[in-house]
Amino acid sequence: MTAPTDRAEVVSAPSEPWRVLDQTPDYLIIRKPDRLLSQPGVGPNKTDSLITRVQAEYPEALIVHRLDWDTSGLMVLARSKAAHRALSIEFQERRTEKRYRARVDRPIDPAEGWIDRPIGIDRAHRPRSKIDVERGRPAQTRYAVTAWDEQAAWLDLWPITGRSHQLRVHLLSIGHPIQGDTLYHPEAARHPRLMLHAEYLAFADPRSGDWRVYEDRAPF
Numbered sequence: 001m002t003a004p005t006d007r008a009e010v011v012s013a014p015s016e017p018w019r020v021l022d023q024t025p026d027y028l029i030i031r032k033p034d035r036l037l038s039q040p041g042v043g044p045n046k047t048d049s050l051i052t053r054v055q056a057e058y059p060e061a062l063i064v065h066r067l068d069w070d071t072s073g074l075m076v077l078a079r080s081k082a083a084h085r086a087l088s089i090e091f092q093e094r095r096t097e098k099r100y101r102a103r104v105d106r107p108i109d110p111a112e113g114w115i116d117r118p119i120g121i122d123r124a125h126r127p128r129s130k131i132d133v134e135r136g137r138p139a140q141t142r143y144a145v146t147a148w149d150e151q152a153a154w155l156d157l158w159p160i161t162g163r164s165h166q167l168r169v170h171l172l173s174i175g176h177p178i179q180g181d182t183l184y185h186p187e188a189a190r191h192p193r194l195m196l197h198a199e200y201l202a203f204a205d206p207r208s209g210d211w212r213v214y215e216d217r218a219p220f
Helices: 050-055 081-092 166-173
Strands: 019-023 027-032 072-078 097-104 112-116 119-121 129-131 140-148 153-159 196-204 211-215
Touching: 027 050, 050 072, 072 081, 081 196, 097 166, 112 166, 119 166, 129 166, 140 166, 153 166
Parallel strands: 072 196
Antiparallel strands: 019 027, 027 072, 097 153, 097 196, 112 140, 119 129, 140 153, 196 211
């Protein structure tokens, strides 16, 4: 089994191409592969990203929200300034609906619940985040175990807030780090990638206001 790519050496090493799943005059629905930045970072090894690749074919595309480098799944990109403003407000005001699929080593008990723990930057171990009850920002995640076997358990995750690495840090904090997580799982190399995928995205159409729903099943 191939170990996860060393992000210090090569940031862009996606396992598959990005794909357009749907498009309207106002937005694109993109399937982001794992191991690709949503937008450029700082440094010569962080210039490649989903938005720069998409803009090569859709120059008008604008980033609305982000997924972590090693998270795959659904993203919406705006195709005009008006659509960008409308969609950005929806995300900022938490009017969108998002669901992620994750795989951990064993089932969580109880099988459904909430994680309500504040998250802050782990300044001693960047780019990690951590539970920080003194200086962290409020963060809430709802989870449900949907399946399991001897090797793993599969979860649905609903982030109520949108803190950096929220799902990964919250699951770590209850003793269930996500498989393949090179930042938070002590045995990440046992899996070829981070087992986290943005599977469901719903929002109001920026032009009509109609509710739009998109789903993309996790590849694991």
